Amino acid sequence: MVTMSDVARAAGVSRATVSYALRGDPRITESTASRIRQVAADLHYNANLSARSLRSGRTGVIGVAIFELDRPYPSEMGAAMSREIARRGYQPIVQQTSGSKDDEVAILRKVTSQLCDGMIFSPAKVADEELRSLSHGKPMVLLDDLSPDPVFDSVATACEAGAQTAVGHLIEIGCRHIVVVGAPYEMLVEDRLASSVRGRRLLGSLRAFEQADIEVGPQNFFDIPLWTADAARASARRMLEADRYRGVDGVFCLTDTVALGFMRGLADCGVRVPDDLALIGFDGIAESEYSIPSLSTIRTNLDDLSRKAVGLLIDQIEHDGMTGDPQRLTADFDLVVRESTQR
Template sequence: MGVSLKDIAERAGVSLATVSNVVNGYRPVGERTRQRVQQAIDELGYSPNLGARHLRRGRTGLIALAIPELNNPYFAELAEIAIREAVGLGYTLVMENTAADREAELALLDGSQRRIIDGLIFSPVRIGRDEVLARTADSPLVLIGEGVYDVPHDHIAIDNVAASHAAIQHLVATGRRRIAFIGATPGGDRQSAHLRVRGYREALAAAGLPYRPRLVARTDAFGRLDGRRAMRDLLALGDPPDAVFGYNDLVAIGALRALTEAGHRVPDDVAVIGIDNIEEGRFSSPTLTTIAPDKEAIGRLAVRRLVARIEGAEVAAPLTVQTPFRLIRRESTGTTGG
């Protein structure tokens, strides 16, 4: 193994504790001693054994970010932000991929496997409020992105209903009347899908448009493939939609592809809008109109909040933060109208 405190102590002719104090600046150390120790550290190339340090301190310095799909660009972009913030606060962020698997999510919550992490940032998709409440692990937990409210944990998310509302409002304002939604879920699990459907329905009602269940397409997952498949089904309807709202940008991009393949023009025949503002949507043809969540805020806030809990802010009540979003208009919904 590498150089340890003991080696430094011998080299510098001081005690273990003194070296530790120099390294951590915890107790005052005389200037001459400090320099001797520092020199020994430099010469031998010491760096602390984090495992041992954290065994002693009771913390590991590791936090985990658990997401349903690593290769969903939205989460990749979010992860990049979170990693940066974690490093800035002296933590290492571990990515945990649940692959949208219920068992994986439950295992994560119970935490039996990973006593190694100090805290968890979690985006659950297959479990609900009750499972989160039944959680046994005692390390801090911050929830992101989904609709599990009323649990004793910090929660950071956009207002899904409002975001969805804004998307539909935009489609209505550009003259669309038969507006479809792609990405409803069969089970009761993916809560934000429900919230987005709710926003969709509310906005339709507000615009005086009828709600047509046939225009709400279910999908098993939320990738490009799912979007394409659902769009094909919608096109097979006798009277296809003149606009589509995708659960997220990936779904919308899948829909875009299905429309192109079927020879429909976007936005002329059908308008398309998504949520997430992934970079891909700025380069698709046509470019994709989207609702942009403030990823920077979500990522940074989640990490900061988690670290605050880890470092002892036990008293503070759980916080539910709704981060802002904005509409980004691009080619897929045209350039005319409201």
């Protein structure tokens, strides 16, 4: 069996340097770390997690629990997290919670507390204090958590800024009767809902309308309770048949999945994108580039999100917990203009 000492001898460095490099420790330069990783790969070296656990009390495993893995965006996010975790010298375990509290609790009890050095978690039903109790004090980083009094580090998608950019883009190309598809206008009244992903994307949309001095109301928002392509496709006809949505010339869908389904529903009704109305989504999933027409979108930089989330978590692991107040970071994003908004 190839050992870490064998890798160190072959690379001409110390055993400690190999250990640091394979964990992604920033004290090791990228050129040295890359050379060590290549030597380890050439020798077919695999870290012995059981031995590591006995020596350090750690397993070298990081868990990722996100809402679902059978839809494009969370699946792509899980893959990006896996790549970054492996790059930092840890082994990833990715699971889905399905938005179920029972599943969230089971993952925390049976996986996080027993198998993982820490967890990147996308909470839906379990509150912060319950998360802390169930994880038994293990390091934790949350995704898209905007608790008023956070107890964990977190990384968020740029919901407000991204939505403001999306609606702003529609305004810039001349749209004036814009509809935001995916949530009702009324949800912003309740604080808890306003701080959700849907609520924050609605808030960003409102800021774009206000900045352009466009008066808005319920006629600018169309709810789709389920963010699925099938639900969005079926809802397109309902929106077109409703009197208050007559004259729509631009649509912002709160996710790309919704946008692709909605665009298909428009085509079913003989409405052409972008000739009859412009349409933009949010997320930047890979398939948005290959639809006809190709979909303009707000693309979340999943590599940046993963670097930030994994970096926060490993910092906690290496320092046995947070060293200060909880940090809140936001992933980078960019506007990708494609055929669906090119007139």
